[in-house]
Amino acid sequence: MPGEVNRDPVCLFCRIVDGEIPSITVHEDDSTLAFMDISPATDGHLLVIPKKHAKDLGEIGADDLAAVTSVAQKLARVQLDKLGATGVNLINNWGESAWQSVFHFHLHVIPRYADDPAKDSLKLPWNPTPGDQDRIAAAAAALTD
Template identity: 55%
Template sequence: MSENCIFCGIVAGTIPSTRVAETDRAIAFMDINPGTTGHLLVVPREHSTDLRDAAPEDLTAATLLAQSLVSRVIDRLEGATGANLLSCIGSDAWQSVFHTHLHVIPRYPNDPLVLPWTPHPGDLDEIKTISEKLAQA
């Protein structure tokens, strides 16, 4: 546990939350600043800054819990037709709480949530060069 981490406080029960599901290694609770109705957060119980720092078994537990919640969101929330699963790593990628977490964001036709990324065709030569850098052992 990290003393100044709000999610560690939620895990410990010293900060109130609306829990939806939990396992021995991860918990899921409602986001109090939701992007859409039903927005959830899934966090490992053990503190880590982001998924690069998380123990594999904690990341696995959080991912499996998020997977089950995606199904619940689509099946149980009226009008939900999909979901985004999002992990933000670093402040430039919108991470505001530095405890590994996954957002499960229900999506609805015509919902107001707009991510700031608009896909457009990339430069194929650049894509190939970057893939070679990333594929190296």
């Protein structure tokens, strides 16, 4: 049927897109939906998703990925301007070992607030330290076309 969009009837985010589960929407267009995260890491933490179901970064089409990224960029700028955020994290989790809990591609758009723990309780688990140069080079060689 023309205009029909792929949905997974048991997917939480597809059900939000279809209006079966309420959300606080901050942006909607033909291909994306952005809504507030109900378990926010910071004040203003939101999610941007494609309306078409794609399980993860490996499944999402290039056009939908571009649309989601564009909306995330626009809303990140709004977070800086309207919420007084001092930075923004864009986070995508692909797979359970990367903390993906809802298997519908989504970008977390997380405003950050320097020195304001009342608004920002996010503590990322990665603490950058210098890596082994041989392992870095080996990984680069494997990734190079």
